[in-house]
Amino acid sequence: MDIVELLLDNGANVNAQGGDFGNALQAASYGGNKDIVELLLDKGADVNAQGGLYGNALQAASDQGNKDIVELLLDKGADVNAQGGVFGNALQAASYKGAKDIVELLLDKGADVNAQGGLYGNALQAASKRAHMDIVELLSAHLSNRQL
Numbered sequence: 001m002d003i004v005e006l007l008l009d010n011g012a013n014v015n016a017q018g019g020d021f022g023n024a025l026q027a028a029s030y031g032g033n034k035d036i037v038e039l040l041l042d043k044g045a046d047v048n049a050q051g052g053l054y055g056n057a058l059q060a061a062s063d064q065g066n067k068d069i070v071e072l073l074l075d076k077g078a079d080v081n082a083q084g085g086v087f088g089n090a091l092q093a094a095s096y097k098g099a100k101d102i103v104e105l106l107l108d109k110g111a112d113v114n115a116q117g118g119l120y121g122n123a124l125q126a127a128s129k130r131a132h133m134d135i136v137e138l139l140s141a142h143l144s145n146r147q148l
Contacts, residue, residue, distance in 0.1 A: 001035050014043045021060065022052020029069050030060035037069055047076045054093070055085020063093035067102050070094075080109045087126065088118020095135050096126035103135055113142050 004024075008014060014024065021027035025045040028036040037057075041047065047057065054060035058078040061069040070090070074080065080090065087093035091111040094102040103123070107113065113123060120126035124143075127135040 025057045029057035032066045058090045062090040065099040091123040095123040098132040
């Protein structure tokens, strides 16, 4: 973290784009570095910046099962339904990962269970691909409740 602070204090652009992760916030979110995520956000990182493999920081944190970072990003205004990246959205990433606690959190925050895009088309297909039955059941129940 000292190096990140040093770079930022010496003029590094907190929202610079490029590389596999698109930006520093996405990289830190993927890596599970909560202190660095907080620092970047405090220094003005765009919580909804797009780019890189995961499209945004929320999707990267969701794919890695980093619930505390997912919560932090959502608290700072991350768009729960932002589209882009390999999984299309955070719900599909968490469903593929098998991170039921994150799937529940995203659904509670308004994630669109029918959102289409990404490698597996939607969250239900991603969970099915990995045989995460608990998530398949959760998503199916959420779909049923929305149709009532």
